[in-house]
Amino acid sequence: MHVELLYHTPDPERAIATAARLCYAPVGAAELMETMPEERVKSVLSTIMGSGHFSTLEHASYTFAIDGVSRALTHQLVRHRIASFNQQSQRYVKFKDGVAVVKPESVAAAPETEAVFDEAIEACVSAYQKLLDAGVPAEDARYLLPNAAESKIVVTMNVRELLHFFSLRCCNRAQWEIRAMAHRMLELARPTAPFVFADAGAPCVRGACPEGKMTCGNPYPRVTRD
DSSP, X not given: OEEEEEEEOSSHHHHHHHHHHHTTOSSOHHXXXXXXXXHHHHHHHHHHHHHTOGGGGGGOEEEEEEEEEEHHHHHHHTTOOSSEEEEOOTTTOOOTTOXXXXXXXXXXXXXXXXXXXXXXXXXXXXXXXXXXXXXXXXXXXXXXXXXXXXXEXXXXXXXXXXXXXXXXXXXXXXXXXXXXXXXXXXHHHGGGSTTTTTTOSSGGGTSSOTTGGGOOSOOOOOOOOO
């Protein structure tokens, strides 16, 4: 898996604070963006994050390039509806040189389960290649490709949705592959807006676990903003 932060709103915390401050300021957003002191930016952000008035967080966005993840992961990812996605197409891309796959550690842990997995993948990929060679369109041959098939996807989310995404997918109860991806995305985003993302992640980093009897019982360390 490779996750790269392609782009984000320049100075995202100042952009968010400017949008929030505009509601109460006699001057325009452009002037606020230029002149608001850093301590005022932090004060406004503190108010926003503490009050839950998160609409202003939607004025900053992040775009990630994600490679080497499974179709099983991307099927979960695109359920996050307040986001934009562009994914490598199995309809137009022909994988004539083989299909890379993601193999779960639980499968690779034992020779017998790994052999079952490898045999099934080999059969699927071999049949896929035979259909392509026979002139079957890639859009139809792809019906044979497994959830394990590697994919590439570009994802854009605003900060409000990113925080929601991290809350769900950084949790220990999230599926392992998308959890690893979410933690990597958070590692890349946090330095760009350290106050906003200070306590981002699973809900247990901010307070009690909301999962009830479904809790993992192994919470992450609590985090507080400076």
